[in-house]
Amino acid sequence: MKAAIIVFPGTNRERDMRLALKRASGREPVMLFHREAALPQGLDLVVLPGGFSYGDYLRCGAMAAQSPIMRAVVDFAAAGGHVLGVCNGFQIMIEAGLLPGGLLRNATLRFLSMDCRLRVERAATPFTGLWQKGDCFRAPMAHGDGNYFADDATLDRLEGEDLVAFRYVDEAGQATEAANRNGSARNIAGILSPNLRVCGLMPHPEDLVDPLMGGIDGLPMFESLAQRFVAA
Amino acid sequence: MKARVYVMPKTGVLDPQGKAIGNALEGLGFGGVRDVRAGKVIELDLAEADPAQAKQIAEDMARKLLANTVIESFRVEIV
Numbered sequence: 183m184k185a186a187i188i189v190f191p192g193t194n195r196e197r198d199m200r201l202a203l204k205r206a207s208g209r210e211p212v213m214l215f216h217r218e219a220a221l222p223q224g225l226d227l228v229v230l231p232g233g234f235s236y237g238d239y240l241r242c243g244a245m246a247a248q249s250p251i252m253r254a255v256v257d258f259a260a261a262g263g264h265v266l267g268v269c270n271g272f273q274i275m276i277e278a279g280l281l282p283g284g285l286l287r288n289a290t291l292r293f294l295s296m297d298c299r300l301r302v303e304r305a306a307t308p309f310t311g312l313w314q315k316g317d318c319f320r321a322p323m324a325h326g327d328g329n330y331f332a333d334d335a336t337l338d339r340l341e342g343e344d345l346v347a348f349r350y351v352d353e354a355g356q357a358t359e360a361a362n363r364n365g366s367a368r369n370i371a372g373i374l375s376p377n378l379r380v381c382g383l384m385p386h387p388e389d390l391v392d393p394l395m396g397g398i399d400g401l402p403m404f405e406s407l408a409q410r411f412v413a414a
Numbered sequence: 415m416k417a418r419v420y421v422m423p424k425t426g427v428l429d430p431q432g433k434a435i436g437n438a439l440e441g442l443g444f445g446g447v448r449d450v451r452a453g454k455v456i457e458l459d460l461a462e463a464d465p466a467q468a469k470q471i472a473e474d475m476a477r478k479l480l481a482n483t484v485i486e487s488f489r490v491e492i493v
Contacts, residue, residue, distance in 0.1 A: 244482070248479065282484075284485035286428060286485060289428060
């Protein structure tokens with residue numbers, strides 16, 4: 183798997199992401215700075231990692247979405263490329279129009295730094311291939327603006343087309359209000375594009391990929407991607 | 415020409431910041447605050463001298479960057 187990680191000023195989770203991709207695929211991803219205007223040839227996957235790009239000025243992700251490299255990333259996605267966005271990366275994707283909706287301030291106004299539980303809503307995608315639908319796993323989260331919002335028509339379309347990737351759930355795997363700490367619409371934690379090749383989510387599966395981190399709950403995401411591109 | 419762009423959370427979109435400000439006002443003894451919405455104001459100094467043109471430019475800027483029209487509405491004022 184040939185992967186690239188995009189680094190913006192203020193990105194701070196790129197090394198965690200590199201570790202996860204390297205561990206799953208055995209191959210070192212390339213790091214690309216926001217000023218680059220083009221992606222290297224033959225990339226399988228582009229990853230927008232977490233952080234606080236451009237100090238969250240204006241809106242989280244709004245400045246990064248306008249940087250030169252994002253034009254190349256949008257073109258890459260339009261041509262059928264695979265793109266993963268985590269946390270600030272998800273915010274950037276939304277601001278760049280790669281995925282629908284918006285991410286509001288957490289309903290409690292608190293920055294949430296804790297583990298959450300996610301339920302896999304859509305299996306058999308490049309990002310969730312090694313999970314079954316309904317599988318639950320632990321994922322750390324760390325964000326102030328992760329409250330997913332979209333109008334009812336968009337939410338209905340996402341659900342109707344089965345494009346919700348992950349939901350926040352409790353220990354019993356139920357999508358309760360208490361499990362939905364940031365207040366996201368319909369407990370949505372992550373969504374997919376219609377071609378299933380673009381995925382954005384708020385929690386950090388890349389931060390649970392080694393027993394030394396306290397677990398490997400997030401590893402299936404990266405192994406799913408790695409397997410897809412071994413076969414290709 | 416100066417333009418002022420008012421960006422507000424859309425009606426129906428949860429505004430936890432506004433809610434928190436409302437609660438704080440109540441805590442200070444200001445009764446009768448029914449609702450608080452918090453947005454932002456962006457001031458632009460534009461080279462354009464024609465007010466109608468300037469307004470159009472600022473609105474274009476708001477649509478493309480200054481506001482996220484999924485969650486926010488905006489209004490441009492030429493000053």
